[in-house]
Every structure is written in structure tokens, then in C-alpha cells.
Amino acid sequence: MIDVIQEKIDQTNYWDLLILDIQSKYFDDEIYVYIEKDAVTCWKLSFISCYKASYETDTNWRGEFKVKNTGPKSGYYGQDISLIEYADDEHSIQCTLDLSIMTMNIVCKDILVEEIKMSDTSFFGKDN
Template identity: 30%
Template sequence: MFGYLNKMINTVKKIYDTINQFYQKCLRNKNIKKIQRALENIEYWDAQLLDFNIQHLGDEARLYIQQYRQGYGETEYCYEITFLRCYKVAYDTDAGWLASRGMPEGAPKEVIAREYNIKDATSFGMLLGYAAQDIKVSEYNYFLNSYHIVVANMTIDIICQDIDIKLVPIAEQNFFWKHIESKKIKFKDGKPVE
């Protein structure tokens, strides 16, 4: 009988320890101000966006922003911001955004949208216009945080359990634009031409 009680007590202790570890992890991840400060410390505003990708069946999302140092400009390093154990990743890009061109007042002469593929535009330096603008952190629930990210060509909303920020060499990354043949597509007036 005492053997059975000892097993029950040990089982209850294991359950308690597991819950306590989970709770401590939640507390560690919930320091919203600390996470926001860590993001702001990388001084990402108007820094070059290098890539955004989703991996491992949506479990991780990674945002790469070039490091910029006052007085030095862009460096050979970038920040790899990894969103871990993602619950939800949603984004929209400028492919669906409309803009008007023409008259300063009244109806526009024409409505325009992006008519080129990003993978084709990068070989001509058009990626240079894509800069990080804002990253806001908020609490989603007791163990998930929400991140609202605004970059020049897209908005991203991520809900995840954790975040990791690292400074990594650009040369060691496998960005999609590194392998593009130069002058694959020519552009005129922002549109691809044959």
C-alpha cells in the first residue's frame, strides 16, 4: 500500500514540477517590455530587410534585417529574428496594395500595383527600398506573445511562444537573392520588359 502511495506522490510531484516549469517559462517569455527593448536595441528602423521565411511546417518564422551602426552605415552582419513555436503567422505584401499616380487632386490618372516578382527585382537593386519600419510586441494570452511587424513591402502578424535575436554574418546566410543571375529581367518605369 505504501508503494502505491509513494508512486502517487511521485506522480503528483512530477505533474507539479512540469506545471511549474511551464509557468516559469511563461513568465520569462511574458516580459513584453524587455522583449520590446531588445528589439529596439537593434535599431532596425529603416534598415535593409534582407529576407523573411517560414520554416519547419510553420513552427518558425525568421526575419533578417541588416545591421546599421551610426557612423559606419550598413555592416556585413544582420539580425536574425527567429519567432519560435508559432501558433499563427499571417502576412500581406505589396502585390495586393494599390497606389494611384497622376493628379495631385481629384481622381487618379491610373491605379498601379506591383507588377514584378521580388525574386526578379532583387538582381537590380530594387530590394534596397525594402526597409524595416516598426515591430510591436503585445501579450496574446498567458503563454503567447503577438508581434506586429511593418516593413516597406509587407505587414506581418506572428503569434508565438518565444523569440530569439542573433547577430549573424550575411555571408553565411542562404538568402534567396544571393543566387539570382544578374540582369535576368530588365525593368523600365518600374515594369519588367523583355
């Protein structure tokens, strides 16, 4: 299963593509990562039934810069997205994401990869 999901993620060709937004829903039970594809569509990675998630950003060296003031063009780009079986539960997936100025570690039960129209979602609380 993990190999199939990894292949779907790799088929998005996310490397060096702009990360448009990261959103969490339902008390972090679901986490969404949006990756730019073109001017009309984007990739949505949905992390489902999340057990835990952690991240580190560049806030320790970027000064007074506020990401919320820049919107989706804030400098986050896909560098690496890797999946492995979570050591403590063979039914869970551990995903590490390198998004240039942010790294994430998410443990979840499933990951969905879909292409969506940007007009069907909003980033930074604004319609696209």
C-alpha cells in the same frame, strides 16, 4: 518577458533598415526576419513555436514586378515592430511588423534576437 524582448528588438535600431529576407521553417513553426546591420552582419529575429502568422504585401498595386528577381534589395524597410501579450494565451506573444510595403502579424511562444554574419546564411536561395 515581453518588455525584455521588445528592448532587444529596439536595440537593433531597425527603423528604416533594409529587410533582407523573411524565411519560414518547419511548417512555419519558426519564422526568421533578417535585418541589415552593415555589409558583413545582420540581425536575425527568430519567432519560435509559431501559433499563427499572417501578412499583406503590395501585390495588389505593384503590377508585374517580382520580388524574387530583385533579391534582398527589394524595398522592404523596418518601420515598426511591436509586441503585446496574445489575448487568448498569456504565454504567447503577438508581434506586429510594419515593413513598409508589407505588414505581418505573428503569434508565437518566444522571439530570439541575434547578430549573425551574412556569410552564415543565404537569402533568396543564394549564398551571401
